[in-house]
Amino acid sequence: MPHEAGAGLAPGFRGVICASFGATDDTADHDTGGRPRHDLRFESATPGTLSDLRSVLGRSRVGVRLVLAGPPADIRAAAAAAAECGLLEEEVTLLSDEAGPCVVYCPHCLTTTIDRAAGSEVECQGCATVLAITDHFSRRKGAYLGYSAHAEEAS
Numbered sequence: 001m002p003h004e005a006g007a008g009l010a011p012g013f014r015g016v017i018c019a020s021f022g023a024t025d026d027t028a029d030h031d032t033g034g035r036p037r038h039d040l041r042f043e044s045a046t047p048g049t050l051s052d053l054r055s056v057l058g059r060s061r062v063g064v065r066l067v068l069a070g071p072p073a074d075i076r077a078a079a080a081a082a083a084e085c086g087l088l089e090e091e092v093t094l095l096s097d098e099a100g101p102c103v104v105y106c107p108h109c110l111t112t113t114i115d116r117a118a119g120s121e122v123e124c125q126g127c128a129t130v131l132a133i134t135d136h137f138s139r140r141k142g143a144y145l146g147y148s149a150h151a152e153e154a155s
């Protein structure tokens with residue numbers, strides 16, 4: 001019932017919003033540090049569910065915290081939506097389902113590629129550069145930053 005996602009959330013909510021995607025229950029044990037929590041559960045990050053998430057965030061106040069759990073591709077989309085709503089990086093916690101596909105940002109052609117094999121390298125779908133995947137997750141881009149794995153050999 002995604003259309004009721006924001007129901008029950010008081011205007012000006014300043015607690016922790018825990019949004020999970022798919023079958024994950026990673027947010028269940030999340031310690032909110034005694035702050036009130038509001039749980040949202042979505043099947044996946046679709047334009048509809050992201051719109052619901054935006055409306056919830058729009059009704060909450062500065063100071064709210066957001067916890068996202070689920071497959072990386074869904075978290076990525078949700079984190080980008082949260083950034084659009086003005087949430088800062090430190091206000092968003094990502095509990096990524098490591099088994100899911102990883103999203104990698106290519107600095108060469110600015111394309112994001114979904115690495116379904118979840119390996120340490122992936123071929124960029126934009127420019128075919130083999131990208132090594134770093135641990136640095138950019139919430140602004142909603143992806144892990146990649147770099148050319150074989151740059152030294154190529155030049």
Ligand SMILES: [Zn+2]
Pocket residue numbers: 106107108109110111124125126127128129
């Ligand atoms: Zn590329």
